[in-house]
Amino acid sequence: MPIRAFLLFLMVLSGCTRTSPPVYQGTKIRGVNTVAPSEPIDSAAFAPIRNINAEWVAVIPYGFCREGEPRFYFNMEQQWWGESLKGTAETIKLAHQNGLKVMLKPHAWVGRGTYTGDLDFKSEAEWQAFEKDFGAYILANAHLADSMKVELFCIATEMDNFVRKRASFWRSIIKQTRQIYHGDLTYADNWNHYHRNPFWADLDYIGVDAYFPLSSEKHPSVDALQQGWKTHLEGLEELASTLQKPVLFTELGYRSVDFATTKPWESYQESPQNHELQADAYRAFFREVWDKQWLVGMFAWKWFLHRPRRFHGDRDSYSPQDKPAEQVLKLEFGKADLDIKPK
Template identity: 45%
Template sequence: MRSKIAKYLSVILCFILASCGGQTKKIDGVSFVASRDAIDAQHIQPVINLNANYASVMPFGFIRDLKHPELIFNTERQWFGERVEGVKQYIKVLQDHDIQVMLKPQIWVWRGEFTGQITMASEADWKTFEKSYSNFILTYAKLAEQLHVSLFCIGTELKNFTHERPQFWKDLISKIRVVYKGKLTYAANWNEYETVPFWSDLDYVGIDAYFPVSDKKMPSVEDCLAGWEKYKPEIKALSDQVKKSVLFTEYGYRSVDYTGKAPWVSDRNMKGVNVKAQYNATEALFKTFWNESWFSGGFLWKWFHDHDRVGGENNTMYTPQNKPVEALIKKQYSLNG
């Protein structure tokens, strides 16, 4: 009888927390990079070992340049993990291992030009691009519903597109809501999130959190904590204003010197390996946000399927795999219980 009463009280408590907008668990996620190959249990076990409870799956659409109005996606020329067939397979394997999914379709511009600068040259081109983008997003929104995906991201770092065509985005969100019943977010770049015009229509304020937090070659945890003092109140103010919790749709640091100075820079000219700087910056981010009630968690950038062959202490890129920071993330993600 006592166990039944305890179980009943637990259910009531969960109902009260849900009714009040409370959240008992953070989203402790990884950005699971698409590859040429299918995945299986051996590729998911390192994610489980990290104590992650979410993974973002990221299919791609491609445009030729920043003004090109036709978005190409789901073609045989793309890697398996970048198209519909691969997305289905990735999601099913992740879900089979109790990892929830954020489906996050993204645009890649040829030669890696920044998506935030996409701007069409004419009204006719905008209409063509909008139709193409809607087809891309709604294809994956329907797939997300079919596979019971928990969270769907409607776009990533599209500053000009969102600012110049706000009504399109309002209409697109309405269309997504018809075919997909889960939670929605948008992945705003760190320097655009305050001006996104449709946060009230979504479920989370999504931010790709590459905020500059230290100019030092070897930033300490304290340096990075000080760097966050400028941004944290602004992020919380927006959360309060739109009455939505904040989700870091991407976060992470490269294992290089000056990692906190311009965390969005991904070119290979930065060659000074510094795994301690990556560790310190990540620790400061966790200390700044993970205990806040208005903060829902985030997705680590980035995680590759073939764990034993990537990262390592001589690697200068974002992945934490096989670096000291991996143990820090594992510890932080274990706190969800």
């Protein structure tokens, strides 16, 4: 169902009428999604983040499963240091010591790189077994978030099929999380599924991983990229208005390659390097989107606290580090007048 038709259906079902979008009155979130380091880090890892005028970091403790196997694993010895509960806690501690606010944002990794949104099981018993493990993962991180006074907890990321088929699980786990964690809650939904999420009313922010297609050109102009945002913004604003919830871009990122704004979610497609397009894509976002009053802010994807020994230059080309895009973020994050205040 198209986004607009779905929203009209939602409004009729709930008895809502079209209202103005909510006005977020806080300081806009200027953040980066950090990659969990493979080995212990120290305070120096956060200096470059402060240098680009960011004020938030997303800390991401991955858990793992195999496609078709109803088990979920986390906090294992085989994982990277920063993915363990101990490493996650230390990363949060260091971020806070450096004056940064934290969103704790659990991610699932499905074996062989399968998209998490396609995760599925054949029987009720399999779903229940998986939910037991996955629920323990969410609640363990909720306990950590509360004990570390984390400012924002994102309960999970891009579990499209799971959300659609098992809404009762999500409502239950959100309720349990509220009993443990006393800060704001969101969920990171994918750009093409956020409008169908059944539990936004239970959360504080509509979280969207904003990999919206903007242009099919090899290197579109900033003006063309701004134009590409307009249709997407209509849908976001309508949902924010309908639910009276502000929107947070839990992820926003572009690879530094040709055609990076055609399908920004594609991470493995080989393309020639193009650092300037990545920078232009961020420029277009700040010019066209940032001042929307319903937008809480954004977390750029992605930032390495510690470069792994085997750094995948193509796959990891989302990082703006040491590229023109880093300077765009530094400039825009540093503008004191970017926060839109209610009239």
